[in-house]
Amino acid sequence: MTLYMAAVTVDLVLLTIRRGALQVLLVRRGIEPFLGQWALPGGFVHDDEDLDVAAARELREETGVDPTAGHFEQLATYGTPGRDPRGRVVTVAYLALLPDLPAPVAGSDAAHAEWRPADDPGLAFDHDRILADGVERARAKLEYSPLATAFCPPEFTVAELRGVYETVWRTRLDPRNFHRKVTTAEGFVEPTGHSVTRDRGRPAQLFRRGPATLLHPPLLRP
Amino acid sequence: MTLYMAAVTVDLVLLTIRRGALQVLLVRRGIEPFLGQWALPGGFVHDDEDLDVAAARELREETGVDPTAGHFEQLATYGTPGRDPRGRVVTVAYLALLPDLPAPVAGSDAAHAEWRPADDPGLAFDHDRILADGVERARAKLEYSPLATAFCPPEFTVAELRGVYETVWRTRLDPRNFHRKVTTAEGFVEPTGHSVTRDRGRPAQLFRRGPATLLHPPLLRP
DNA sequence: ACAAAAGTGTTCCTTCTACACCCATGC
């Protein structure tokens, strides 16, 4: 048989921003191969289950969070022979951008799941590569889409949104110009009318996500 | 068994520009299901064959063209249960942007392959959806990458490159501003020193692709 | 000579960038 009958899995690149750093949810492997190493969460696709459904199910199982809290999309598919020593496994990777969740991982299936810095290599399988692709996709998408809001809770300040860009892009942005850009871009954010004092200083207005799906013109990386 | 052991295929969205229209290479199906209907070329991934390699092999078999002639990238993966009535088939779709090839399809495996308009629906399986995703990806990539040159032969004029944008975006662009934008953008195109008269009028300089992989600033759709 | 396409120059306008400055709060 020369056909490629393969096991199909989904792997999740779950990104969030915690303590000012881009972090990814990893699980410590409890079985061989790569026993004890960090890996992306994921699992086998069930019979008669669509790929997106399997990914959403794994997301719920691993984090206890509804996928609609953030943003969720297919990333890419990896099927190099030998990428899994147990046999032919093709994995469809999904990328999720999530707000910093209150206490998500604790009550979930994956007892050993943990948020880790997104730039640490050393993951099992080809997960370093998948993670790097996911981070690069996130970086690129912030330019021409309003997806930075996916990293924020339902209500957020402009400074918090700017923090997302600064963290993901590893850059400083001018607070004044960023404020103008974001609040005048059609459909990016909408004022809620409320405001809060986050730290010191003047209270900041709170915003929620707007209806736009594309940024015109884009917010380009410096 | 609740695992999703699936046949893995690659499907190709091969786009080119012929006679002023965006066209896609389709094959007429000679067997059930969808007998007689148009479909994207593709086939099963072989044992011990990487996905990209399988896609490049199918490209060569279907068109007789070296994949390096144009541009080639993974598009997305489709695995909805029931998308193939014969059983569980997960397909990894690839997108290629190719120059208008001299006489490619004639001498190839797929006797019934043909360039067809890219906006005609009615394809077999879920290929309408895959094709639409490929066209949308191509449209978006022209904005922030120099991939429009992938639709051109090794040497091309600015007017030919503009024709690519106008065809893919279904838009008119100002020839004067387009010329300036393209020739001043760092690394987009390089003059060859030669020139040709394509039709009437003053001869046009010939250019080749430059080394840039991103367009800064991008060329946004009107 | 004329039509047609290539290419340059110029003007206006929008957007980006940098930064001065005012506002509202905690301490």
Add this chain to the structure above:
DNA sequence: GCATGGGTGTAGAAGGAACACTTTTGT
């Protein structure tokens, strides 16, 4: 009051849009 972060105003630079105009060919 003073430090700190939120937010507005504004001048200069850069890039986009519109278009007059010159160049170089085929017929």
